[in-house]
Amino acid sequence: MGETSAVARYVSEFVGTFVLVFTTGCIVLSGQYVWGGVSIGCALTVMIYALGKSSGANFNPAVSLALGLCGKLPWKEVAIYMGVQLVAGICAGFSYLAMFEDSWNLQPQRGHTWWQAGIAEVVYTFMLCFVVLNVAASKMHAGKNQFYGLAIGFVIVAGDYSGGSVSMGGFNPAVAFGIDVSSYKHGIKYCFIYTAFEFVGAALAAVAFKICRAASEAEGATADAEEGISAKLLSEFLGTYILVLTVGLNVLSGSTAGAFSIAASLMCMIFALGTCSGAHFNPAVTTAVLCSGRNKISAKDAAMYMVVQVVAGLCAAFTYSVTMNGETFALKPAAYEWYQVVVAEFVFTLVLAFVVLSVATVKSALSEYFGFAIGMCVTVGGCAVGKVSGGSLNPAVSIGISGSHIIGGGSFWPCLVYTLVEIVAGAVAAGAFMFTQPSEYADKNAKKSDEVASA
Numbered sequence: 157m158g159e160t161s162a163v164a165r166y167v168s169e170f171v172g173t174f175v176l177v178f179t180t181g182c183i184v185l186s187g188q189y190v191w192g193g194v195s196i197g198c199a200l201t202v203m204i205y206a207l208g209k210s211s212g213a214n215f216n217p218a219v220s221l222a223l224g225l226c227g228k229l230p231w232k233e234v235a236i237y238m239g240v241q242l243v244a245g246i247c248a249g250f251s252y253l254a255m256f257e258d259s260w261n262l263q264p265q266r267g268h269t270w271w272q273a274g275i276a277e278v279v280y281t282f283m284l285c286f287v288v289l290n291v292a293a294s295k296m297h298a299g300k301n302q303f304y305g306l307a308i309g310f311v312i313v314a315g316d317y318s319g320g321s322v323s324m325g326g327f328n329p330a331v332a333f334g335i336d337v338s339s340y341k342h343g344i345k346y347c348f349i350y351t352a353f354e355f356v357g358a359a360l361a362a363v364a365f366k367i368c369r370a371a372s373e374a375e376g377a378t379a380d381a382e383e384g385i386s387a388k389l390l391s392e393f394l395g396t397y398i399l400v401l402t403v404g405l406n407v408l409s410g411s412t413a414g415a416f417s418i419a420a421s422l423m424c425m426i427f428a429l430g431t432c433s434g435a436h437f438n439p440a441v442t443t444a445v446l447c448s449g450r451n452k453i454s455a456k457d458a459a460m461y462m463v464v465q466v467v468a469g470l471c472a473a474f475t476y477s478v479t480m481n482g483e484t485f486a487l488k489p490a491a492y493e494w495y496q497v498v499v500a501e502f503v504f505t506l507v508l509a510f511v512v513l514s515v516a517t518v519k520s521a522l523s524e525y526f527g528f529a530i531g532m533c534v535t536v537g538g539c540a541v542g543k544v545s546g547g548s549l550n551p552a553v554s555i556g557i558s559g560s561h562i563i564g565g566g567s568f569w570p571c572l573v574y575t576l577v578e579i580v581a582g583a584v585a586a587g588a589f590m591f592t593q594p595s596e597y598a599d600k601n602a603k604k605s606d607e608v609a610s611a
Contacts, residue, residue, distance in 0.1 A: 160210050165233075166240050168211035172203040173244035174251075176215055177334040181252030184260060190412045193316030193325070197420070201309025208292070208305065217241050217329040217351075218358040222285035225362035228293045238329075245330030249338030259339040262332055262346040265322055270346075272479050273323035274353040276405075279475075280315035281327045281357030282364075283398055283424070287311050289365040290428035296372045296381075297431070303524050307427035313413075314421035318402045321409030322479055326350050327357075364394060368432050383432050385457065389464045391433035395425040396468035397475075399437055400556045404476030408483050415538025415547065423531025430516065430526065439465050439551040439575075440582035444509035445517060447586035450596065452517050462551075469556030477560045484561040487554055487570045492544045498577050500545040504537030505578045508549050509585035518596055551575040 160168075179199040183192040204213040212229070214220045217238040224234035253259045264273035291297050291304040316325040326332045329351040336347035366373070368391050372381040383391075402421040406414035426435040434453070436442045439462040446458040453461070477484050488497055508530070515522045515529045522529065538547040548554045551574065558571030590597065 165211040166236065168207040169214060169237055169240045170244040172207050172211075172213055172215040173241045173330050174248045175203050176200055176328075177245045177248035177331050178252055180331060181249065181259075181334070181338075182255075185252060185256045185258055193313050193320065193413065193417070196316060197309045197312035199309075200312055201305045204305040204308055211237075212292070213305075214288075215241060215328075215330070216284070218281050218327070218354040219285055219288050221355055222289060222358040222362045222365075223293060225359060226289060226293065226365055228289070241330040242333050245328075245332075245334030246337045247334075249334035253338045260335065261339045261342040262324060262326065262335045262350065264346075265324060267481065268322050268479075270349060272481075273346075274349070275475065275479050276315075276319035276323040277326060277350055277353040278357040278360070279398070279401060280311070280319040280325070281354040282361045283315065283421075284308070284311045284327050285358045285361035286364055286394070287424050287428045289361060290369070290432075294365075294369055294373065295377065296369065301524065303427050303527060307424050307527065310420040311424050314398075314402055314417050314424060317411040317413050317417035318405035318409070318421075321405060321411065323350070327354060329354055364390065368394075368429065372431075385460070388433035388457070389460060391429040392436060392461050392464045393468040395422075395429055395433075395435055395437040396465045396552050397472045398425055399550075400469045400472035400553050401476050403553055404473055404485075404557070404560075405479065407485055408476065408480045415535050415542060418538060419531045419534035422534055423527045426530055427527035433461075434516070435527075436461055436512075437465060437550075437552070438508070440505050440549070440578040441509050441512050443579050443582035444513055444585045444589070447583045448513055448517065448589050449586075450517070465552040466555050469550075469552030470559045473556035473560035477563060482563065484564045484566065485557065486561055486566055487546055487548065487557045487574060489543060489546055494573070497545040498573070500541035501548060501574055501577045502581045502584075504533070504541055504547070505549045505581035506585045506588070507537065508533040509582045510588055513585060513589040514593065518593060545574075548574055549578065551578050554578065
């Protein structure tokens with residue numbers, strides 16, 4: 157960024173923020189509700205790829221704040237960036253107002269309170285800033301990957317269809333001010349409230365980043381620095397929490413793109429934390445990695461991973477229940493029989509775990525598309541069997557859903573059946589991996605042959 161002039165940096169921030177907010181306004185005012193979240197996420201993605209080398213492509217005062225708190229952006233630049241972004245958002249707001257001769261006011265969605273909207277804004281602004289810090293600003297990834305734009309942009313896809321059902325899905329003070337100032341006749345109130353929550357999310361992201369990347373961000377750290385177990389467990393908690401929360405909010409809001417939104421949440425967090433904990437976020441995946449051998453994880457660490465994942469799933473489930481006025485839902489759809497549910501969960505959990513093993517744990521692991529390949533397994537399974545079994549594919553999801561459903565008088569036991577099936581599927585995926593990827597065991601088998609020959 158030092159080679160780019162100040163004018164170029166600030167103009168880049170203005171252009172990127174303007175496009176993002178203008179796109180948001182056009183989507184809302186033209187009624188593009190089904191693909192709206194995807195369009196906004198893609199707008200952010202393409203502008204990040206276009207202008208990332210010019211300014212770092214923050215386009216969001218909360219992101220700039222998080223970068224400042226982590227020492228990734230000088231505070232003078234943070235202040236200027238924020239000012240430019242807010243001006244760009246307001247200009248975009250008046251531009252879509254002039255185009256449509258209409259605007260709308262920022263506020264919680266019908267049936268929700270300001271503090272419920274605040275929860276959504278904190279969580280998904282946290283997710284956005286945390287992903288930015290990990291994929292675009294960390295020593296582990298900065299300047300070393302090409303997935304950063306996809307990982308950051310698709311946080312909006314994850315959050316818009318889930319948290320957006322509660323708060324309208326701002327996750328950005330420039331968006332909040334652009335919406336509210338252009339509709340000032342209806343009053344300006346929530347842009348200030350939302351901004352406060354978004355800054356809290358940014359601050360939490362900075363703290364979590366420093367914990368998760370303590371080893372690799374330390375002065376003098378080598379490129380292959382491995383994070384400690386505390387960092388890995390926090391990584392597993394955060395990824396699983398975001399995933400289960402996104403599941404619950406999509407289901408309870410009747411999202412038009414639930415499977416894709418959930419898949420996006422998994423993909424983004426895998427890109428962010430794959431080099432920290434391996435980004436399992438799923439006891440069935442942890443089972444598959446453990447059973448596949450090759451010393452990818454110890455039994456002790458696997459057990460800790462699973463406990464943390466389940467706790468995160470329960471925390472997320474109670475969060476979505478509180479955010480959605482105490483609503484919960486049953487794990488098993490009533491329209492299908494148990495044998496159909498078992499087959500559905502087994503097949504697509506196996507697919508998910510097998511893909512993880514094949515693209516992320518092999519000797520020549522994918523360097524750019526691993527998060528996409530794994531995340532999209534949720535799109536595959538969710539669309540294929542979502543109506544049959546709910547498309548959980550994850551014991552942390554299953555236990556979280558059933559655990560929170562007790563509040564509404566539901567039964568807890570269905571998650572035990574789901575968990576058993578999903579864990580077995582993970583183990584079978586490890587067996588399938590051994591048969592289909594023999595080269596991964598070549599060195600081990602050769603060593604055994606040498607030992608036999610020596611004996």
